[in-house]
Amino acid sequence: MFKKLLSNLPFNPSLIGKVSFYAKRLHKEASVRRLGLAFLLLFLGVQIFAAAIPTQPSVASSGNDMFPGGFANQGDAVNACNSNTYDFKTILNYFGIDCISLYAGQVRRIDYNEYGGQLYSMGRIPYGFASEVSVSIPNAGTYYMRPLTSWGDHCYNDGHNCEAITGTRADGTPFMVLLGCGNITIVGPPAPPPPPPPPPPPPAPNKLIACNALLMSVNEGAKVKAGSSVSVRGRAVGQNLPPNELVDMYYYLVNESGSVVASQEAKGIPFDGTLAQDNTPRVFTLEKAGNYTFLLAVKTDGSTVNAFGNFEGDCVKHVSADTQKPCEEAENEDDAEVCLVLNKKATNQTQGIEDANGTTAKAGDVILYRLQVTNTSKNTAVNDFVVEENMADVLEYADIVDLHGGTMDANNIVRWPAIDIKPGETVEQQVTVKIKDPIPQTPVASTAPGSFDLTMTNVYGETVNVKLPPSVPKTTEQVTTSLPNTGPGETLAVGFVAALIVGYFFARTRLMAKELDVVKSEYVTTGGA
Template sequence: MFNKLLSNLPFNPSLIDQVSFYSKRLHKEAGIRRVGFAFVALAMMLQVFAVLAPAQASVSCDPSGNDIIQCGFRSKAEAINHCNRNDQGFGTILLHHGISCQKLASATERSVNSREYNNRLRSLGRKPFSKPGETSQNIPGVGNLFWRPLSSWGNFNSRVLQTQTDDGQLIMVMFECGNLVRLDDFQVRKPEPDSSLRVAKSNNPQGEVKSGDTIDYTLAYTNKGGPAAFFSVNDVLPSQVSLVSSSHGNWAFENNAPNLRWHNNVPPFYAFGNTDAFGTPGFITIKVRVNDRVPSGTTICNRAFLQDVPKGGTSPRNTSEVQVCNTVVVPCPNGQILGNDGYTCEVVPVPDAVCVSLMGAQANGDETSKKFTFTTKANTVNGATVSSYTYEFGDGTKKTNNSSSLTDTVTHDFPEAKTYDVSVTVKSSVADKPALTCKTKASIQPEEEEPVIGISKKAANITKQIADANGTTANANDVIEYTLTTRNSSSVDAVGVTLFPEDLSDVLEYASLDTNTLQGGVFDPETKVLSWNEKVNIKGGASITKTFRVTVKDPIPSTPSPDTNNRSAGDLLMYNWYGNPVEIKLPGTPIKIVENTTTTLPNTGPGTSLLISFAAVTIVGYFFARSRLLATELDLVKKEYTTSGGY
């Protein structure tokens, strides 16, 4: 139209009116296209902002309950608050992996791709999904958690807080869910254990000694656990000996006879480390002298123990004492016999007899052996004879050996580990007297044993009066009572035990918890975990039980067929594990298919939208510029034609 008007105008001047009309139309069209161009340009700017600042999910809550922090957090400060409050066990989980709340505060914010680090990233969650490479991890106070490759959720970017442990291992925390991310070679460093001290002792010579003899005591001490704070080696000398010397290296020695004490003299904590790292225990040697005028048959026992302050404690504690014993003898020349004072020999013109010594030795030299061999020595003069030896073992039992020998031996098995007073009375041809009785001690050290803790669970249907409801079917409104048992199957006491938590997430899908039956338990409504935080002591062979009740919901929730991601959901089973599995079935209900809630925003393709917007701006801008140009040219034609008259 534009070209036709301009080409015919010189031959038909009357067309100038049509040129004026067309010019006005072009001006209006340019105005409309100007508005369109402005809107398209504005839309393109919005797409640019969408690329530069991607949209964040307003609700990132995972309905499966896999999030460590349900719905995640929006800022580092919010994450630190979750840690300090230990919401849903978040602080406990971080600390188990070597990250304190203070260290989390120094973390840096960044975006991480699920396939970074050569696809070696692993993420932590509360629920199992049977993904390839998935492993479980038990964290005390939290329960079982699950690690799987981060890329198993797809190829995506996620905003994280990144920090590292004291030994340089990488840890990230995802904003959207609070789940931890680490590399596949991450090593959980166990907290330094408490010390485990033990002392052993030997004497040289063993058995019989005389007044004036010297005895060498050797103390060997070990630590099989963590560093022992304010550690010392302690020895208690018997009153019948005197200290000659002590060989203790560069350790400090305190002599407060009869109490002797050694420590390493390294303040402030005087710690003694794990001896396995050195490959040898520590040794201290003491030399003592048997005092004069010690009665024959006297048993002299030297005791030793170790002392430290337990981890987290303030008061010292002692290990079990160990002791070694010798028996003092006073030999008399032929024709003489020991007097009633026990240390002088007397010439006796008449027949006489005396018990010289009683010594005990454990089988194979094992300090924990309950089997002892006792040897008795007697002496006679001037034709006196011995007829029997009667032993009292201190455990309520006696034994008599009929023998005329001046030496007698007997074996005996003691019932338990402790120290027994053992005596023997020699029956002879002379009248009974105190000198015919010898005494000694038999000490049995307890075997080192650690507490063995086991857990078990059972369920009872109170409504139907079924004692063992495992594997049975429960109806709506049935009351189920769970009994959790924590047993110490060892013979030693377990001190400061934290009871294992109970994960009720699957049970509470179909039941309601009766919070009045928790017996001191604390229920976390977010994680569905029931825990008892107060530490308890369990004696050897004893157990502690905790019970609580749930009520099956009415109506029983109509759930979809089992979720492919969370197989425990929607299966009409109340299942959980506490040392053993317990499963209670529920009657079938009509399957209701419900919409799946998406946990991530759809991929709207901001890059593609930006490209389309650019093309639209270009096209609209072209037509706007073209309309404006044509209108301008027609205005010029009108002006020139009007002023020149068409010539």
């Protein structure tokens, strides 16, 4: 139409009216296209802004997960093992599981009642269950295992959380790795680490010098009062000895835990034939109550020979002092920490509630946690005791206001400097938090029912629960294993293409309108000449 009007205008001047009408229509069309281009550019700007800001996860990841967020499939778990992400490979190796076993495992649904309900699942956070066991893994940290039955029917009713990679450990027992959280599951509680191998026996010397007897001022196995003194003397025998041979004797007093309490030396004892005897009594004081052992070792030419290689026979003597336990629960005098009683109390300072356990707090409320440790012993102090508190569950809904002298690490564990607690003394540490405003409404994660449950749970000797009001209805979270392959890249590409097309038509319409205005202006000015 544009070309037709311009080509026929010199032959038919009456077409100037249609030119004016077409020019007005083009101006209106240019306005519409300009508005469309503006909206499209605004949309494109929103997409660029959305792509520049990282999205927040919609699925709550519990701090108890061994692998935050879990695995989408078996391949993700194998890749995490090979790269040792979150020390995953180190932890697997501790339980006799390697990446090949994980790759060869079978993915299936497990029942928490399998193996007679003896499945134990590992997590990063203690929950205070009765059968919970802590496990210290070198180069990884301390983790906590509790029966899978502790979670109740939650695991069994939720399909994805109970999908697990199953296989066999190095010792032939089964293992499971839960896909929903990466938590390692084994049959039964973890076994304690094996004791270190005994040292190899020393090489036999050419000449033989050994302990012969240990003489004690009291009878073998005698009981004496704490603070009493006991003297000992030693004898050594030798064979194939050179003339004027001397021997050194070493006396050790060892407590029932195997630690050396005191030691004495007798150097340069001469042999009379094949026998060397220390005639000087060596006096030891049994300052504390308990069971003690006297050991005699003999040494010559840089070698120590203890009763033909072992502390046995007459070279070992036993004696005990009156046991005075710190408290009835203690097994021995050094077991003083068992006398400590841990208590905890939460106070809602905003609402004036002295005992906030079981109450409902509001957004912005200030909660004071008071941790009390009481030494119930009447005679023994506990030295260098460290009060520590796990605040992971509390910090899901609150912020720290004051640690009152404590420090918090990356795992949200607060520790205070070591202190000495006298008999009968009670010490107290405090943590002040403030409820977030607004209260987060993150849905409960299928991987950890105790996380984001609108309850601040805290365990220190006893469990303290502070409830929070929900502001929106909570729904059960559904976890999918795959999502559409879309993202900001595809959206930005479509937006740029659309902007180019709309911009092209807008510029074209605007140019045509200007050209018609020029034609009409020149035609009116020249009269069509």
